Amino acid sequence: MWARVEKVLSQYCLSPLAMAASRKWVKQMADPSAEELSRLRAWMLMRVNGKERATPLSTWQLGCPEILSGLRAQPVWDSASLACLRPFEEQADAIRAELLALRSHRGFQPLKIPNWASRNKIAAPDGAGAVSHDAGDWNVFYLHLHEVQFPENCARCPITTGLLKSLPRSYQHAFFSALTPGTHIVKHHGPTNKKLRVHLPLIGASGAKLRVADETHELVEGKAFAFDDSFEHEAWHHGDATRIVLVFDLWHPDLSDREVQFFSFLQRSRMRAEMAAERASRVAAADAADGGKPAGLSDGDNFFKLLQDAKDLLPDNDWWV
Template identity: 45%
Template sequence: MEDCAQMSMDQVEERLRSLIEDWGLSPFGKNIAFMWLSKAAIDETDQLSRLRQWTVMQLNKRQRPANVSPWQFGCPNLLPGLRSQPVWLEDMYDTFPWIRKLETAFPVIRDEMLQLKHSTANFQPYRAPSWAGVKQAADGVGSISHDAGDWNVFYLHLHDVDYAQNRALCPMTTSILESIDQHYEHAFFSALAPQTHITKHHGPTNKKLRCHLPLVVPSEDSCRLRVGDEIVHVREGECFVFDDSFEHEAWNDHPTKSRIVLVVDVWHPSLSGPETKFFKFLRKARLKMERKHAEGDQDGFYQILKDAQHLQANPDAIWT
């Protein structure tokens, strides 16, 4: 296929509009996206350099940027020009100053999470579409991503689904999340039952990073996360940030007690403000269209989320 560098401006514009057409946006969304990408094409400053590189990569039908880690090859959406490392620990507090607030609030967040045991709203089994999990769930709702034990979640934010009722039960946690400038609007409590293994997998993109605040950890030697070729041992009240575009997996090897963490996704700090604004717009526009087109798809992400909300999580898999 002809590289866009050898094409005329009219040919580039035609291919750009064809690219945007594939995103499934509304007519208004298509026009906004075209304006953004056209601006990136002529802006020679660093503010839009990653968006510009990504656009060229998309136009040239390249699957991923050059020089990415082999551990990221399974991630479907990789943006060029971002700082890339499996785990962010060395300068974590300088890069993510809000983490100090999160760790300071650890007792309050932990208490709100523990109070859910007595609430009518509770954790739900983690489920995914059939193509994204390890095997089909026994109850027929989606697939599971663990090959041992049990995995349950309590969503606070996820893909513009309405979890206001859940957030109302955790007002302090919600307030702290809303104070994070780069919040990706994806946050949840994650409970691994005793002797649970979440199998190796990749996140959907490197445009975001993932922060864990461990709330309940039975013992340091029983709970760990592998990200790429690095191992993180989990400690209560101590955050860590990792890039979930790298292959990763998690364990709770404790024989009798669960591990519970708060998971918070944030936009990658290498993105400029304008780039984050564009990708926020694109993400929300695509989620809106995907949700509209997903109606009636029993193996679709949104239908599975809806069905899983009505499933009863095993209390012993959470509150042991």
């Protein structure tokens, strides 16, 4: 059994010390009386038995690559039930002011995803990686992205960054998301049901629509909208001005704090390993005698390389209308 457990944990690129710490967690979750670890226990049992994901509770989640059992499956959540969103609504004007000040600076970049993560197979205009829209432009201004730091971006948005830092059970993923008029984000799913996604519309909301499962919503500027992005969703912007929302993620409310702690631990470990591999690949490519890339490195499949290279793709903010 331990061999199978370690095989699962090895997928998260744990160091020997981290693996030892994980074994202690596994022993704790094996105790049936540890109710606060019940979802984590079910996840580990599923994985050691060779199953990658639980059966979705909704057919609208069928395309989501990771499903954890024991979590409520509802496409939209009442923002009033999520007290942590209230400070963002109360400070919406201040967040909007910080956003508008960005117009005189660079920092937005096209949103790209690795080829392997794209279910729609829409190639990016420059041929590196994929995109999730088939019309218009989708640009983002990153603030948090797990282990990736954006100190210059955060320094320009101190109020927004402060709110995000004080957010309980943050999934450590936040950005301003901009859709130009005429943009269509094709139907897709988030990577997991372990989190909720929040949109705080700031400017250009008129004409923008978001479909989650079988319901289409028109969001209101300054009002937070929380949804489970493991459900199929799609967006359109038919307005005349660029629509920009603050996007951030929360761990699913049904996960206990201890479960969040362990899943965060695994996530950080894997992200750090992927970042280290990307840096090593860059060094190897630079040192190669012929100037080529090492075998196995694909620019369109390495998320962190796509992220870094996309920073230079928008020389100005002329797209912002």
